[in-house]
Amino acid sequence: MMDHDALSVTREAYDAAAPVYAQMFRDELRNRPLDRAMLAAFAEVVSASGDGQVADLGCGPGHITAYLQELGLAVRGVDASSAMIESARQTYPGLRFDVGSMAALDIADGALGGVLSRWSIIHTPPRELPVVLAEFHRVLAPGGHLLIGFSASEGPSHPTQVFDHAVAPAYRWSPDHLAAMLRTAGLAEVARMVREPQPADRRQFKEIYLLARKSEADSAQLGT
Template sequence: MPDTSYLSAVRESYDTVAADYAASVKPPAELDPVSRAMLAAFAELVRDSGRGPVADVGCGPGKVTAHLAGLGLSAFGVDVSPKMIELARKAHPDLRFTVGSMTALELGDHELGGILAYYSTHHTPPELLRVVFAEFHRTLAPGGYLMLVCRVGKGEHLSRTLAYGDHPAPFESYRLPADRISELLEQTGLVVTARLLQGPAEGTVGSFMVRRPE
């Protein structure tokens, strides 16, 4: 069994800063045009495939989940932080949000038409990313889509303070090279169909459009 003890620290960190995090994170409508276009393309691909609902894993306060629903998807959110889920349910009572981990989703095989992992995998130790991607492969229907968005780098391990409001919380974060992320995805049987790298001041962002073969 993989060691997922890191999840306790992630849960505690985001429970601590949940309210301030939710207040500070931009809604998708305020994102840059390229980021909005990528989300729209993902939604179109999933809609056209007709293969099932979409899980927004690491959904936080549910802003992106609600955006996906507004794009015509049957979307629900999953997050390891109970406080984040509580905020998401209050803000979007018409949508479903559950506490859970992307390392072991409480979903059946081939249940999903799509998965969105939007800045939600960077706390996962690199040696466990294959576990997460294998879980995405298991729960995606053949022909289903994954959109993965994360900061990429040269293999950095960052240990710093996640400071939102008056309650800083410790966390670990990782920035792997884009090629390594693509390799790990392919090793679990997923196919990277498109990859976009953007370079804001905070570091390069990688957007990966991925499909489970039929």
């Protein structure tokens, strides 16, 4: 079970920050070529696997959801903040956005060809992250892909670290530790990208993308 207090704190904080956040991050990909490259790779592997739907979980104001649509994906956005979802609906009226929790998605088993979780797990308390990863596995079809982005902790001796996030309590993760958690959840790492902090970055943390895949063998669990 998820800690509803932690979820409520995060939801309320992002509700309050939604207008500023939407304005601040609307064009963030413009100067982030490595992020665009990882999103493009994600779109390509999902498209190559079939016509699966994609969910942008923790979509915020919807700018990345819209970018994934530009890359040719059939995508929807989900976020716990109703204010963020309202902002996304107003800015991108042609896309679907729903209020929801990553720990209890209103999505059928095996319905998705891809899941994007871009800096959305950072507000999940470490003891609760396995619940979220299990939910990612549940909604992915066999052979489906997960792209997960997060800030790196300082070395393998620190599997998780709290950091001072501007909006809500947040955590950094050891990439190897999180990759192991993905394996436990039934999601095998395919690739990773490490982006070193740049002088202009607000926070001087390494940023990580992990691309993982759900095994085709899981099709037996879906009765196929």
